[in-house]
Amino acid sequence: MVPGKAKARVFALFFLFLLISCSEGKECTNSPTQLSSHTFRYGLLSSGNDTWKSEMFAHYHEDDHLIPTDDSAWASLLPRKVLREEEEFNWAMEYRKMKKNVQSSSAGSFLKEVSLHNVRLDPSSLYGRAQQTNLEYLLMLDVDNLVWSFRKNAGFATPGTPYGGWEAADVELRGHFVAMMYASTHNETLKEKMSAVVSALSKCQDKIGSGYLSAFPSEFFDRFEAVQPVWAPYYTIHKIMAGLFDQYIFADNAQALKMVTWMADYFYGRVQNVITKYTIERHFRSLNEETGGMNDILYKLYSVTGNSKHLLLAHLFDKPCFLGLLAIQADDISGFHANTHIPIVIGAQMRYELTGDTLYKVIYSFVDCPI
Numbered sequence: 325m326v327p328g329k330a331k332a333r334v335f336a337l338f339f340l341f342l343l344i345s346c347s348e349g350k351e352c353t354n355s356p357t358q359l360s361s362h363t364f365r366y367g368l369l370s371s372g373n374d375t376w377k378s379e380m381f382a383h384y385h386e387d388d389h390l391i392p393t394d395d396s397a398w399a400s401l402l403p404r405k406v407l408r409e410e411e412e413f414n415w416a417m418e419y420r421k422m423k424k425n426v427q428s429s430s431a432g433s434f435l436k437e438v439s440l441h442n443v444r445l446d447p448s449s450l451y452g453r454a455q456q457t458n459l460e461y462l463l464m465l466d467v468d469n470l471v472w473s474f475r476k477n478a479g480f481a482t483p484g485t486p487y488g489g490w491e492a493a494d495v496e497l498r499g500h501f502v503a504m505m506y507a508s509t510h511n512e513t514l515k516e517k518m519s520a521v522v523s524a525l526s527k528c529q530d531k532i533g534s535g536y537l538s539a540f541p542s543e544f545f546d547r548f549e550a551v552q553p554v555w556a557p558y559y560t561i562h563k564i565m566a567g568l569f570d571q572y573i574f575a576d577n578a579q580a581l582k583m584v585t586w587m588a589d590y591f592y593g594r595v596q597n598v599i600t601k602y603t604i605e606r607h608f609r610s611l612n613e614e615t616g617g618m619n620d621i622l623y624k625l626y627s628v629t630g631n632s633k634h635l636l637l638a639h640l641f642d643k644p645c646f647l648g649l650l651a652i653q654a655d656d657i658s659g660f661h662a663n664t665h666i667p668i669v670i671g672a673q674m675r676y677e678l679t680g681d682t683l684y685k686v687i688y689s690f691v692d693c694p695i
């Protein structure tokens with residue numbers, strides 16, 4: 325390669341990098357574009373109107389973003405800047421940095437939760453009838469149809485037909501469902517059905533072999549990590565993880581705990597990769613796309629496994645550009661997409677309850693009070 329040319333390229337890329345960091349440094353959410361609404365995004369993606377799509381996705385500056393391959397080429401051109409090999413990213417250090425100034429004590433006594441197994445609704449009440457309707461709906465769902473996209477994604481044969489709506493095979497958000505119904509009804513027909521879903525999903529996870537489990541390909545996460553347009557893949561992953569975790573908590577399914585732990589390990593590897601190859605800012609910037617309650621489920625998982633990796637990963641989903649505003653009790657937190665940000669606050673509360681980290685009490689109380 326001609327050295328002068330290489331130098332010019334390094335400079336151009338570096339300039340581009342500065343430009344991107346300056347223009348997007350303060351971005352904290354994918355609103356105000358209407359893309360935050362799943363209904364809107366569904367309409368957009370299924371419209372076939374490319375003009376409209378490119379208008380709506382313009383804020384990603386598609387041409388400016390480095391694709392993962394370009395990005396690593398850039399990183400190896402600037403080895404001293406980002407990737408000092410002698411200073412391999414130190415996770416224990418990163419964790420201590422995040423914990424700095426945190427007074428870690430037991431959070432204190434909270435109201436004691438009554439097990440769902442011990443609560444029954446009066447069947448003639450409005451709530452009892454609503455629960456019965458929901459139970460009957462869940463029982464109508466067919467296992468093969470429900471796991472159709474998961475099997476397809478794992479390369480298995482796909483008996484049945486995929487459901488439509490959010491579960492349609494061409495919807496990027498496909499593959500999310502959760503369950504607590506069993507604990508409050510002890511309906512054994514439902515239990516058999518849930519167990520069949522968990523074991524079908526387990527086979528898919530084994531076949532893929534990395535811990536990844538989803539109804540869409542892991543390539544969606546390449547786009548997420550490259551800050552390219554993609555439809556909230558962690559939002560869906562959170563639902564799957566929370567559903568599996570609940571299968572363990574409410575239905576004693578030990579297999580489901582193994583599965584959700586393996587998923588956490590997989591995503592730990594992905595986030596670690598983003599931070600070591602690029603920067604932690606890049607990881608935090610990717611969180612502008614909706615991530616559901618990833619922090620919440622990882623805190624809950626940590627409460628069962630006691631694995632500090634799960635705690636660290638949970639912290640890494642505590643979206644700082646949003647929780648920071650709550651921590652300083654900023655005057656104006658309007659304009660944030662509720663479905664994206666309320667789950668993050670719930671996760672912040674879980675952090676306080678588990679770790680006694682008082683800053684997080686300040687954070688969630690600030691949201692609790694005005695509402």
Ligand SMILES: *[C@@H]1O[C@H](CO)[C@@H](O)[C@H](O)[C@H]1NC(C)=O
Nearest residue numbers: 371372373374375376377379
């Ligand atoms: C496509 O979207 C553009 C921009 O929103 C709009 O002006 C145009 O009317 C749309 N075309 C069709 C065929 O709906």
Ligand SMILES: *[C@@H]1O[C@H](CO)[C@@H](O)[C@H](O)[C@H]1NC(C)=O
Nearest residue numbers: 459460463510511512513514
């Ligand atoms: C589960 O609930 C459905 C709907 O109410 C009912 O038909 C079925 O008999 C129940 N199964 C068991 C094992 O009780």
